[in-house]
Amino acid sequence: MAHFHPPRISWRALSVWRRNFLVWRKFAIPSVLGNLADPMIYMFGLGYGLGGLLSGSLTQFGGSYIAFLAAGTVCASTMNAASFEALYSGFSRMHVQRTWEAILNAPVSLDDVVLGELLWSAAKATLSGVAILIVVALLGLTKSPLALWVIPAIFLTGLTFSALGLIVTALAPSYDFFMYYFTLFITPMTLLSGVFFPLEQLPAGFQAAAQALPLTHAVAVIRPLMFGHLPSAPWLHLAILAAIAVTAFWLALGLTRRRLLS
Amino acid sequence: MAPLEIHDLHKSYGGREVVAGISFTIGKGECFGLLGPNGAGKTTTLRCCLGLTAPDAGSITLVGEPIPARAREARARIGVVPQFDNLDPDFTTTENLQVFGRYFGIDHATIRARIPRLLEFAGLVGKADANIKTLSGGMKRRLTLARALINDPDLLVLDEPTTGLDPQARHLIWDRLRGLLDEGKTILLTTHFMEEAERLCHRLAIMDDGRFISEGEPQRLIEEHVPPSPAGLRPANLEDVFLKLTGRELRD
Numbered sequence: 001m002a003h004f005h006p007p008r009i010s011w012r013a014l015s016v017w018r019r020n021f022l023v024w025r026k027f028a029i030p031s032v033l034g035n036l037a038d039p040m041i042y043m044f045g046l047g048y049g050l051g052g053l054l055s056g057s058l059t060q061f062g063g064s065y066i067a068f069l070a071a072g073t074v075c076a077s078t079m080n081a082a083s084f085e086a087l088y089s090g091f092s093r094m095h096v097q098r099t100w101e102a103i104l105n106a107p108v109s110l111d112d113v114v115l116g117e118l119l120w121s122a123a124k125a126t127l128s129g130v131a132i133l134i135v136v137a138l139l140g141l142t143k144s145p146l147a148l149w150v151i152p153a154i155f156l157t158g159l160t161f162s163a164l165g166l167i168v169t170a171l172a173p174s175y176d177f178f179m180y181y182f183t184l185f186i187t188p189m190t191l192l193s194g195v196f197f198p199l200e201q202l203p204a205g206f207q208a209a210a211q212a213l214p215l216t217h218a219v220a221v222i223r224p225l226m227f228g229h230l231p232s233a234p235w236l237h238l239a240i241l242a243a244i245a246v247t248a249f250w251l252a253l254g255l256t257r258r259r260l261l262s
Numbered sequence: 263m264a265p266l267e268i269h270d271l272h273k274s275y276g277g278r279e280v281v282a283g284i285s286f287t288i289g290k291g292e293c294f295g296l297l298g299p300n301g302a303g304k305t306t307t308l309r310c311c312l313g314l315t316a317p318d319a320g321s322i323t324l325v326g327e328p329i330p331a332r333a334r335e336a337r338a339r340i341g342v343v344p345q346f347d348n349l350d351p352d353f354t355t356t357e358n359l360q361v362f363g364r365y366f367g368i369d370h371a372t373i374r375a376r377i378p379r380l381l382e383f384a385g386l387v388g389k390a391d392a393n394i395k396t397l398s399g400g401m402k403r404r405l406t407l408a409r410a411l412i413n414d415p416d417l418l419v420l421d422e423p424t425t426g427l428d429p430q431a432r433h434l435i436w437d438r439l440r441g442l443l444d445e446g447k448t449i450l451l452t453t454h455f456m457e458e459a460e461r462l463c464h465r466l467a468i469m470d471d472g473r474f475i476s477e478g479e480p481q482r483l484i485e486e487h488v489p490p491s492p493a494g495l496r497p498a499n500l501e502d503v504f505l506k507l508t509g510r511e512l513r514d
Binding site: 002010012015016018019022023026097098099101102103104105106107108109260261262 | 275312314315316334335337338340342344346347348349350351352353357361362364365366367410413
C-alpha cells in the first residue's frame with residue numbers, strides 16, 4: 001500500500017504533455033482524419049440506414065435518428081480516443097520505448113509523468129470529440145448555442161476515460177491485454193449507455209446497471225445540450241464523471257508506482 | 263561536499279537482499295567504478311542513488327540532497343546514461359536534446375545554445391536532423407551521453423555505458439569520458455569490462471551478492487590479489503582479480 005499515497009505533482013507534468021504534443025504535431029493531419037473517419041462511417045451508415053426505419057419514433061429528439069446518433073457518437077468517440085491513447089500509446093511510451101524511464105532520470109517524478117499522460121490523453125480525446133461536434137454542426141444536426149457547453153463536458157469525459165485507461169496500462173503485460181478491456185468493458189458500455197438507442201429501450205435491470213457506467217453520464221449531459229435543452233441534474237452527472245476520474249487516476253498512479261518504482 | 267555519499271545501503275526484493283549494506287563516497291572530480299557479475303546489485307544501487315526506488319535501510323546524499331526525499335531536486339544536477347537505449351524514437355537527434363532539456367526546466371534559448379557543442383562532443387554534427395532509427399549503436403550511445411550533459415551536471419551516472427558496442431565505438435566513448443574527467447566532472451559507472459574500469463576509474467569496488475568484496479585503486483587491487491607473474495608470462499590484470507574474487511561459474 002506504500003505506493004498509494006496522494007499524488008506529488010509539479011509543473012514539470014506539462015513538459016511530458018508537451019513532448020507528446022510535439023510528436024503528435026508531426027502527424028497531426030492524418031491523426032485527426034483517422035480519428036474522424038471511423039465514427040463518421042458509423043454515424044452516416046447507421047444514421048441514414050437505420051434512421052429511415054425509425055423516423056417518427058424519436059419525437060422528443062425532433063424525430064431525426066441521425067441527430068440522436070450524432071450526440072452519442074461525440075461521446076463514444078471521445079471515449080475511444082482517450083482509451084486508445086492511454087492504452088496503446090501510453091503502453092508504448094512506458095514499456096516499449098522506455099520513454100518514461102528516460103524522463104524519470106530528469107527532475108520529473110513519476111507522478112508528473114502519469115499526470116502529463118492523463119492531460120495529454122484527455123486533450124487528444126477532446127480534439128476527437130470536438131472534431132465530430134464541428135462536423136455535426138456544419139451538417140446542421142445541432143444548432144443551439146448550448147452545444148458550446150458540450151466542449152468542457154467532452155474534456156471531462158476524456159479525463160475520465162484516460163484515467164481508467166491508465167489503470168489498464170499500469171497492469172498490462174503486453175498489448176494483447178488491451179483486447180480484454182475493449183471486449184469486456186468498452187464495447188458493452190457503448191451498447192448500454194444510450195449511444196445508439198435510448199436507455200428506456202433496455203430491460204429495467206440493464207437500465208439500473210447502466211447508471212454505473214461513466215459513458216451513460218457523459219451521454220446524459222451531452223445529448224440534451226446538443227439538442228438545445230438543459231440536461232436534467234447536470235451537476236450530478238458531471239460530479240459522477242469527476243469522481244470516477246479522480247479515483248481512477250489515484251489508482252492508476254499507485255499501480256504505476258508499484259510497477260516502475262519497486 | 264562529496265557528490266555522492268552512501269552509508270550502509272540495504273535493498274531486498276521478495277525476501278532476497280539485492281544490496282546488503284554497502285557504503286562508499288565519491289569525491290569531486292573522481293571516477294568511481296562498480297564492478298560485478300550480472301545480478302550483483304549494481305543497477306539496484308544506482309536506482310537507489312537516483313531516488314527511483316526507496317532503500318530499505320541506509321542513507322544516501324546525492325549532490326548534497328537527501329535521497330529519496332529530495333531526489334527530484336538532486337536529479338536536476340545529475341546526468342544519467344542508462345543501460346538500455348531509451349532515446350525518443352519519434353524525434354531527431356537535435357529534438358531529442360531539446361525535448362530532454364525541457365524536462366529539466368531549462369529555457370529554450372539556453373538549450374539551443376548548448377546543442378552545437380553537444381553534437382560536436384558526440385561526433386553527430388552531420389546527424390543533427392537524422393531520425394534516431396537511422397543511427398548506429400555507437401552513435402546512439404554517444405547521443406545518450408550528450409543528452410546526459412544537457413543540464414551541465416555535477417555528477418554523471420553511467421550504467422554499463424559501452425555494453426554491446428564494438429571496440430572502435432567503445433574506445434571513442436572512453437576517450438569522451440576521459441575528456442569529461444579532465445574537465446573536472448565526477449563519474450559513477452558500472453561495468454563488467456575490466457579494461458574499462460582499469461582505464462577510467464580512479465577507484466573501484468568489486469561487488470557480488472549485494473556486498474563489496476574488495477575496494478581500492480585498480481593497480482592496488484591487482485597487486486593485492488594476484489601474485490606477481492613469473493618472467494615471460496603476461497602481467498596480471500584486473501580481470502584476474504575479478505575472476506579470483508567472484509569465481510568462474512556462470513551467473514545467469
